[in-house]
Amino acid sequence: MNDLIHLIAITPWAIALVKIGVVLVIMLGLVAYTVLAERRIAALIQDRRGPNRVGPFGLLQPVADGVKFLFKENVMPAHVNKIYYVLAPTITLIPALLTFAVIPFGSTLGGVPMVIADLNVGVLWIFSIASLGVYGIVLAGWSSNSKYPFLGGIRSSAQMISYELSMGMSVIGVFMLVGSLNMTRVVGYQHDCWLVFKQPVGFLIFLVAAFAETNRLPFDLPESEQELVGGYHTEYGSMKFALFFLAEYANMITASALMVTLFFGGWQFPFIGFAPNHPMWNGVLHIGIFFAKLLCLMLVFIWVRWMFPRFRYDQLMNLGWKVFFPLGLANILLTALILTMQAPR
Amino acid sequence: MENSLFYFFSVAMLSCALLTITCKNPVSSVIFLVLAFFSMAGLFVLLNAFFLAAVQVLVYAGAIMVLFLFVIMLLNLPAEEKRHRGWFGGAASIFVMVALMLELSFVAHHEKLASSPASPGIDGTTEDVGMVLFSRYMLPFEVASLLLLAAMIGVIILSRKEKK
């Protein structure tokens, strides 16, 4: 065992590849089972049973869904712009998976830091990659060459840009406190007190913006089944349609992971902080803690979706620009004032 | 390794830039321009300027080009049928190109750019960029923000509907 670890330790490329592979597999598995969890929790909220036929407790339902999507006839409407129509679902999914790269999902495991890329501009990387996700939706709306997807595409581009701003504003306070954009440093800063207690307003704005960025109810306007039929994915079917949904859930996971890292102390056990030594089991425990926190936040995403009606487009814009944007600026100002007052002279 | 990556990103950026101006479909142009920005971000990474790379993608690819796409979609621009190039346009563009080349070589000659573009000891972190931006380049930075403010107010005035 130690030899193996040693072998991996001297070949950083191999380490990176192993980490990427493992994280990808976990992400996709988590996505598949989030879909199942969403359906079961929705059923629980709505006094129904939910999917419970495939496998014990319906646990094989994601497999059945996957097989169904893969074997469905791949219908492409005649009026679409073929290249972008095929490209759009992929463009939506890839940024959703890429953003996880800089999130530290554990301390160390056998001396290997549990983060794929420990960038010193970690959060900027997340924002810049996440901001590309909108291209998939906009291109899907445009290339479908149809009216409902078009409206959905326009809505999403305006919505994503507006809420990206609020999201960016909300985390500036965090980085003013931490003094670094590096995610590992952010986690290290929270060893005695979670940032959610120091930046409650920032967390609130981030949470709302995360709902808007992931197109989840009550902000699922690009999709809004009731008025736009399916919005940007109206013209999609089979696996291409499924990719949009995988992307939505992957975005949800990333947003939750980001919240865990920025506001809930990352992989640290609540209020205990860094363990001085890092034996193997300690590393595994930290990974477990991270994923437990992640699942709790995902539960919030799922819960909210089945409890609230949707905002109207103009209300959404008003909320973003007239409430959350000024609130974010005020939060930055307040944090700066407090920091200046506390600073040693 | 770094050399080959440099050539990869450069070729990608130049070809994407070329495709941006030759593509007939405006949406394709936008997508190629985004790819060009990406390649440029890759070049920044090679220079250890991580902050600039991230901001390049975040601001240009993530925000500005989305707005471009938004406008193109809203205007429903058709693909260009044929380009009309007069002799004047051609001559003007050649003149501008030559002038630019001369200027660049002049600057390169006088400033004596280091052969290795990444200055040793400077890691393009957020802190370094911020330090330089808020001390040495304070005035240009603030002037640029004023310019943006003026542009913003102008747009608001132009797009505001007349009250009846």
Added chain:
Amino acid sequence: MIQPITETIEIGGSEQPLYGPRSYQVLSGNDLGSQLLEISMGPHHPSTHGVFRMDVVLDGEEVVKLKPVFGYLHRNHEKIAENASYLASMPYTDRLDYFCSMTNNWAYAHAVEKLAGIKVPERAEYMRVILAELTRLVNHTALVGFLVNDLGALGTPLIYAFRERENILDVFEALSGARMMCNYMRFGGVRVDFTPDILKRITHIVDRYPSFLAEFEKLLVGNDIIMSRCQGVGVLTKELAIASSVTGPMLRASGVDYDIRKVDKYGIYDRFDFRVPLGDHGDVYDRLMIRFLEMHESLKILRQALKQFPQGGEHINPEVKLRNFRPKAGEAYGRIESPKGELGFYLISTGGNLPYRYRVRPPSLINLTILEDMCLGEKVADVIIILGSVDIVLGEVDR
């Protein structure tokens, strides 16, 4: 009584006659040179409540023109009824508004009873009132669920509503053998008598319903998103509502005190103490609230009816001969307050076994005629909830 109305009303920024044909000028976009987008919502659209189509012209997200198109579910109901015996049309009336077959049955039976001069025994009248008010509960509960579903709340309130609706449908099934297509009323009474078990079940439902309503109201009425989406949206003015002969909860939400149960006092409605809730603003939120308040009033009526329910008596007038039923020549218009509004049947008899003329006054269709007036200037998402608040069933609109 009815005077020609010559006033004008402002719709979408221009003066239009309150009554009569209107002209809508479709603008060519705003001064920025934008284009209008014409979209066809329906006939297969998730929120048009059936095969209904709206030709919507949008300026951005704003509706500048809306044309309701219906007739996709036209089944020739009225002509078929003119070629079938009086009784044979009874099952067809179930299929008009398939949410409220009991009230449809009653309205038709009421018209025929008026035509043929049939008296209804007291016990049957009580049964009819109980079933009609249960139907009102079913309809309003489901409508609130659908309306909130149209607002984007993915199914949760709807399924809560359906859970309660099931209990009432179970009673209907035990009573008539069918959950929705009851075919239960007959001329001069009802088909089969209530058993003590049915009465017990109905009492149980009536006892339990207020707690469900309290939960439902707590969940929906004070919700900030619902309030901001519904208030001030799709306003229907009192004048326009009266001029376009809107009836039912739609009319009362606009503040017009008009309930046929109070106006006509048909059946035995004069024996019950209940109030008619009225709205102030005539917006979608008022229409939602009116449904809640009417459910409370229906429960009040149900409690009184169950208390006063006669021990003995006939469930149908034994003098009525359903076979070879030939009412004397004449005409009659029978109307009742169905959950959706004034449901009327107009019949002309020439003394034969077939009606000479059979005509339905469907509340859904007539309430739908002012859809454009309510939607102009609103956002595209509002169109859906305005349509949802009108409460249409396409089986009744198209017939």
